[in-house]
Amino acid sequence: MSLPKAELHLHIEGTLEPELAFELAARNGVELPYADTDELRKAYQFEDLQSFLNLYYELMAVLRTERDFEDLANAYLARAAAQGVRHAEIFFDPQAHTKRGLELGTVVEGLWRALGSSEANHGVSTRLIMCFLRDDSAESAMATLRAAEPYLDRIVGIGLDSAEVGHPPVKFREVYEAAAALGLRRVAHAGEEGPPAYITEALDILGVERVDHGLRCMEDPALVERLVRDRVPLTLCPLSNVRLRTVDVLADHPLPAMLDAGLMCTVNSDDPAYFGGYAGDNFDAVRSALGLDRERLRELARNSFLASFLEDDEELRARYLAEVEAYEFG
Numbered sequence: 001m002s003l004p005k006a007e008l009h010l011h012i013e014g015t016l017e018p019e020l021a022f023e024l025a026a027r028n029g030v031e032l033p034y035a036d037t038d039e040l041r042k043a044y045q046f047e048d049l050q051s052f053l054n055l056y057y058e059l060m061a062v063l064r065t066e067r068d069f070e071d072l073a074n075a076y077l078a079r080a081a082a083q084g085v086r087h088a089e090i091f092f093d094p095q096a097h098t099k100r101g102l103e104l105g106t107v108v109e110g111l112w113r114a115l116g117s118s119e120a121n122h123g124v125s126t127r128l129i130m131c132f133l134r135d136d137s138a139e140s141a142m143a144t145l146r147a148a149e150p151y152l153d154r155i156v157g158i159g160l161d162s163a164e165v166g167h168p169p170v171k172f173r174e175v176y177e178a179a180a181a182l183g184l185r186r187v188a189h190a191g192e193e194g195p196p197a198y199i200t201e202a203l204d205i206l207g208v209e210r211v212d213h214g215l216r217c218m219e220d221p222a223l224v225e226r227l228v229r230d231r232v233p234l235t236l237c238p239l240s241n242v243r244l245r246t247v248d249v250l251a252d253h254p255l256p257a258m259l260d261a262g263l264m265c266t267v268n269s270d271d272p273a274y275f276g277g278y279a280g281d282n283f284d285a286v287r288s289a290l291g292l293d294r295e296r297l298r299e300l301a302r303n304s305f306l307a308s309f310l311e312d313d314e315e316l317r318a319r320y321l322a323e324v325e326a327y328e329f330g
């Protein structure tokens with residue numbers, strides 16, 4: 001669906017399509033334990049978040065140079081633009097690369113080669129959000145934040161991702177305090193597989209402005225009331241939820257109930273190369289499986305721009321919002 005939208009929950013490493021993975025493997029002399037793209041695609045059957053993360057980290061071995069990160073980001077931006085994405089706030093996982101021996105600068109500069117010219121080349125404005133791996137230590141996250149200080153003109157905020165259960169937000173209290181002191185915006189994955197209490201902690205202890213996923217808030221009516229009252233945006237990823245089995249089938253997704261409750265929902269793709277669709281595909285899927293009408297879809301698109309970190313360019317945000325209102329559904 002080409003309805004204009006912002007994508008607010010997108011891991012750039014999760015946009016690595018099998019074809020590009022093999023191309024980069026050949027370019028860098030990396031051996032992949034799959035015969036070809038068909039065999040690799042067959043491995044895209046996940047039991048849960050961890051089974052996905054295992055493959056996601058394994059395939060990152062093909063990303064080695066600035067040019068690799070540039071090519072990865074350009075491939076995503078081209079696909080996103082074709083599906084109506086006008087603005088993208090893109091996550092990356094620095095520790096997943098530095099622990100393999102890459103320099104942080106290789107990752108940031110490589111991504112920036114694509115992001116810095118994205119408005120001109122793809123018609124997509126961008127922001128970059130650095131995520132910490134919650135199953136790594138808080139010390140490692142703090143060291144990563146310090147290492148990123150020379151690049152903070154390119155990084156709008158921080159996030160928290162990877163294996164959720166057993167790694168509550170409180171573990172990263174000091175890191176988030178230090179990031180806030182540096183003027184960084186704060187988001188975190190919470191309530192994807194983890195309990196509603198992790199969402200409350202992310203708000204109270206980490207001071208997050210958006211909750212990534214937040215799906216399990218629906219188990220706690222007082223939390224829902226709070227999220228509605230404070231207009232806290234949730235970056236939902238419907239196709240991801242089905243592939244990682246937090247929701248059985250898309251027809252059972254709580255998105256309609258969440259919108260009816262007054263929650264500020266957005267629809268995003270998470271790791272589109274792995275979960276069967278980009279942002280527009282997620283909109284198409286919720287439209288057909290959940291029967292969302294045009295006004296609901298327009299609300300989701302409007303929310304995406306309202307929840308975006310475009311405070312430094314309100315003129316651009318206003319232009320995007322006008323595009324949403326003017327859009328004619330086919």
Ligand SMILES: Nc1ncnc2[nH]cnc12
Pocket residue numbers: 011014049056161162163189192240270271
């Ligand atoms: N959906 C997800 N949840 C947690 N960590 C991730 N890293 C990439 N995708 C993720």
Ligand SMILES: [Zn+2]
Pocket residue numbers: 009011161189212270
């Ligand atoms: Zn995610």
